[in-house]
Amino acid sequence: MRFFKLFLLFLPSFAWAQSNLESKVKKVNIYPQGAQVFREVVTDLKKGDNPFVLPGISNEISIESIQINLSDNDLNISDLSFQTSFLRNPEIQKRNTAIKTEINTIIEEKSQLKIDLTVLEREEKLLLSNQKVGGTYSGMKPEDLKNTVDFFKSRMQEILEKKNQISQKLETFDDRIRDLNKELNKLMIEQSNRLSEILFTIYSENDLEDKKIEISYFTPNAGWSPTYDIKANDFNLPIQLLYKAEVYQYTGENWNDVNLTFNNLMPNAKANLPEIKPWVWGIPNDYSKPNDELNYSTSNRQISGFVVEESSNEPIRGVSIILKETTLGTTTDENGYYSITIPPDRQNLNNFISYSFVGFTPLTLNAKEIPTTIKLNEDTNALEEVVVMGYAKMHKKSMPTSNIKRDRSSALSVRQELKKLIIEEEAPTSLQFTLANKTTLESSGKTRSIDLKELQIPAYFEHVAVPKIEQSVFVNASITDWESLNLMPGKASIYSEGTFLGVIDLELPTSDTLNISLGKDPGVFVSRKLLKSSAKNKILGNDIEESFQFEILVRNTKSTAIDLKVIDQFPLSRNKEVEVFDKEAKGATINDTSGTVNWKTTVPPNTNKTFNLGYHVKYPKDGYITE
CATH class of the missing domain: 1.10.287 (Helix Hairpins)
Known part of the structure; x- marks a missing residue:
């Protein structure tokens, strides 16, 4: 196996005189894709220029996003740059040389x-x-x-x-x-834990002690998405909604004991206002562009298996396994076993995983084609090169301005909060939730679920049946004034009476009522059958007239009454040769534009309810209609 040498690039002479600052990640603003990391240092400043280097920074950051905020307006920042280096440990280097x-x-x-x-x-x-x-x-x-x-x-x-x-x-x-x-x-x-350094100079008019400096930067290798647990234990009681965040990060550095904020802003989304351009008839007028929205699953994709020696089939301990183009990696245990996670934002990409161990020929495989057992061939003739620590190219940047935020003023006045673990805030273009307690998030790429708040929400429960499509009865919960809940589109797990019913996509409507399907109710049955269908030719002309009669039967076997909505439809005519007439749906509301038929009623316990639907259709002989 071979290692590439890193050659030392000489920096300007002032860099060698810079003072190292020890910093700690204090807070992180995490977005649907990406995160803004805030570090804090406290240091003394002497009069004049104070050159600093901030080591231990993740290499997976956006260089243009680096910001340095000072609490004193009399201080000036210059010579801001970023460089990649390797974690240098004298003891490791000493042992490396001895080996x-x-x-x-x-x-x-x-x-x-x-x-x-x-x-x-x-x-x-x-x-x-x-x-x-x-x-x-x-x-x-x-x-x-x-x-x-x-x-x-x-x-x-x-x-x-x-x-x-x-x-x-x-x-x-x-x-x-x-x-x-x-x-x-x-x-x-x-040694392979690649880290970076931020270099900058602070000019001070006077000698100052214990000045606090905040450094922030954006990293793309993190993200979150909202998920929900919705529980309905009794149709006479409010539903319980647990609001959660599915979060991950693989930035190369662990976030230990930090203030974590979830924000729905898309930092890298296009911010340009759409512009209408002149349109000449006959020339394509297509404004469609690739969708900039995220499209990934919050579930983990685990790749696991064993690494053994080709000749002896013996397990190899300590094999380095790396997800290419990321800082994610792991090693095999004493049994040669390993497990590595593909992060949510990379699951739709073409990923490669490398397997390397000193003295063996390295191997790189497509993540979609990895066998359960990986076999490495020993290469005792290959001598490994000792890594030479060095610096990458420096990058200069200008100082951006910071965002201004304000507290949210509205409150959930008509609902009860069973549990709230966050502070909700609203910025001019986003909504954010800050965890009340500090948390730790490891750089593993694995998705972690964090509870944000739990609400008890009054809802109107209604049983809904569409027997023409499926002969099952669903329970629908309608929530009014849902905007004040600060919900976002996401996956929702549905529970009823302690039983998991399934997962739905919670989509937010444009109206003031949010409808949530709570799944099928096994205690209510529905059937739809054709009672009569007849067709005859008219004496004069070439038309066919056909009639249909349907019966819909709903049976409530529950011990309580239910509010029921049954949905069906009449066919529509799109030309004058087809005529739909003698439509019959007693007690239903009919929408002539869409053809939908809605019955709304209450079904007492242990009771059957029947609905009848009938209509006639006249159409040309050479045409037909299907039910």
């Missing part, structure tokens, strides 16, 4: 042993080619012949013993190289 030195020493000793082994093999071959005592040795005296045989036996025994000793030493050296490679691989995994 390389020992490997080189072993290689030199192996080379000498191989030379000695070659000489012995050639001497052995020479002895074997002269082992026959006939011919040349036919005139030898018996004592001379005995001496020759004894010499041959003694020398051959010495050669074989030395060959065996050399082979054992070579095997021992190979085992030692394997052990060193395993240790080197572990060190390389620790």
Whole structure:
């Protein structure tokens, strides 16, 4: 396996005199895709220029988004830049160098042993080619012949013993190289945590102590989406709605004990106002463009399996497994097992996963084609290069302005909050929820569910049946004044009487009533059957007249009455040759434009209710109608 060397790029001389600042992530604003990270440092300032370097920054950030906020207007910032480096640990580098030195020493000793082994093999071959005592040795005296045989036996025994000793030493050296490679691989995994640094200079008119500095930046490798748990235990009681956030991040740095805020703003969405352009008839007038909205699942896609050695089928511990183009990675355990998560925002991409271990040939596979068992081939002849720490190219940027936010003034006056773990705020173009307590979010790419608030909401429950499409009865909950709930479109899990019924897409309407389907009610049955259908030719002309009669039966087996809505339809005529007449739907509301038929009634407990639908259709012989 080979490692690429990183060559040191020399920085301007002032960079070497910069002071390192220790910072901590204090808060994070997380968006549907991406997050704004806020770090805080406290330092002293001397009069004049104060050059600083802020290490330990995730490499996965948007350079243009870096902001430095100061509480003192008399301070000025200049020379703001960003550079990529590697986490430098002197102890790791020291051990890394020692391992390389020992490997080189072993290689030199192996080379000498191989030379000695070659000489012995050639001497052995020479002895074997002269082992026959006939011919040349036919005139030898018996004592001379005995001496020759004894010499041959003694020398051959010495050669074989030395060959065996050399082979054992070579095997021992190979085992030692394997052990060193395993240790080197572990060190390389620790070294591979790529981090970055922000460099800047603060000019101060005076000496100042304990000045607080806030540094913020945007990272694309994070996101959240709203989800809900909706519970309806009794149709005479309000529903319970648990508002949750499905959140993930794989920025390369853990967010430990931070203030976390969820915001529905799309930071990278196009902000340009659409513009109407002149349209000449006959020329395409297409304004359609690719949808900028997010389209990903909040579920995790786990890839797991085992990594073994090709020759022995033995598990390999400590294999480095990396999701390419990200900082996400893991290692195998003592059984060779691993598990890695594909983040939600990458599940629709063509992902590749690399498997590497010092002393073995690396392997990269498409995430869609990964077998359960990965086999790596040993490559003991490949020496690993020690990584040289260095700096990447610096990037300069200008200082952007910060956002201004205001508190939300409206309140949920008609509803009861069972649990509220957030502070709700409204910005000019967004809505945000800040967790009341600090939280920790690891850089794993795994989706984590966080409760935001739980509400008890009055709702009107109605049973709805559309028997023409499906002969089941659904329960619908209608919520008025839903805008004050600060809901967003998302997935909702439905529960009734403690039983999980399924998942629906919670879509927000343009009206003031939000309808939520709570799934099927097994205690109410519905059927629709054709009672009569007849067709006859008119005596004069080429028309056919056909009549239909349907019966819809609803049976309420529950111990309580239900409010019921039954939906059906009449066919519509789109031309004058087709006529629909004698429409019958007693007690129903008919929409002549859409043809929909709605019955609304109350069905007492353990009672049947019947609805009748009938109509006539006249149409040309060469045309037809289907039900």
